[in-house]
Amino acid sequence: MGAVDPQGLLAAHESIARELAAQGDWQRAYEHLRSALELARSGQLQCAHPHIPEQYRLEVERLRRERAQARRESLTDSLTATYNRRYLDRRLAELTAPSVALVDLDLFKHINDRFGHRIGDQVLQRVVGLLQQTLPPEGFCARYGGEEFVLVTPAARPEDAVAIAARARARVADFPWSHIRPGLSVTVSIGVAPFSGRPGRRHDPQELLVEADAMLYAAKRAGRNLVAHREHGRVRFVPTLRARVTRPCP
Template sequence: MTEVEAVTPKQVAPGEASLHESIAGTLASQGDWRRAYEHLRVALDLARAEPSIPEQLRREVDRLRRERAQAREESLRDALTAVYNRRYLDRRLEDLLSDAHKPLAVALVDIDLFKNVNDTFGHVVGDQVLRRVATLLREGLPSHGFCARYGGEEFMLVLPAVPPDTAVRIAELARARVEDHPWSALCQGLSVTISVGLAYESGEAVANRGQVLEADDLLYAAKHAGRNRVAYRDRTGDQVVEYCP
């Protein structure tokens, strides 16, 4: 037997259902959820040809289906912060940036002076800061928006189908939540702020990766202007505006 997908009830005698169930158990114990699920699916199809379907087999198929869905979701999440990872981000951006008819805002977020946090308070506290910032960034996002870890201490907010003013407000509220968070409760003397570069595409022209590069340039502008602020372009697209508290 070479490919699980090639196995069907017409090719195998009904008595082999238990064999497929046993193979599925072995594969599941090895973490090979996809192939285990396929073997259990074949076993269930074979069992359907018999007068009754073992309830235990039904439960096993349902369990493996849930575990496979969970494993897939976990593969798209950042292990430390639980927001989406770069793999998911790149995949979704490719789809969103290729749609010329829908507006899209991307906000590149960087934790200000994060190296100082690690150097002063240690990497354990640094990891806690990353997790809490990720949680604060996720708050208040529209249902169709999401947060992903871009790399290191950088995150990205992806906001499809929102007008420019709304995108700026979302970014500014995120900045304020991080600044106002009681960081000293985590570690005495700790304070954390973020800088944000917000790039907006109206959907009137074909968007591309240049939008992400623009967000990066605007993030640098926010840093250069003093940190703890949101940088974006005005409605004409000619002038950089730094929104600061």
């Protein structure tokens, strides 16, 4: 076999990297550019190209930034700037003891029909900001779909997960929505599924979401603008309902 031509190898890495970048394959393009940069720095190239190492360093940095930006965009909801369902599914699978709260805007279709979709979009954006306030550092909010969001609080005690959801509900209900449009009011219903914390039991993300959805349905059925959670086999509400404190398990 003949000797490898460093100049030709450099050109090949560069050509492959450009083609992969054009296809949006940032990971492999980045790897080829790194190989080109290492080759250029190795001293095997003709001295007629003294600026190649710097050129490739800048190209690698540019591609790294573009790749990072593309990754952020792939995990973020474009309207509300919070995380999206893809991020939620991935993180729930990674966490060991998460509690989840499923949040739904009450009568959101009525808001869109009465005030228009532009106001509806503003409501969604504002609600996300209110939901995210006072989340613990490791907690996050993700858009589940439409007007539904999920609050995730890793390693939170059941009572803490409920308290976080209750404060979020109150912030939305107490916000001066009429400043955005006279006559506008917004509330949310929330279903909380705390992690059981049973020794040796690994959580199932889908089981948590199904339980949170059942609790959300209970909150809606009980009159909306409530947080519902299960305690000792019974459904309880925050704020406490005067006429009906608990309900049997569905």
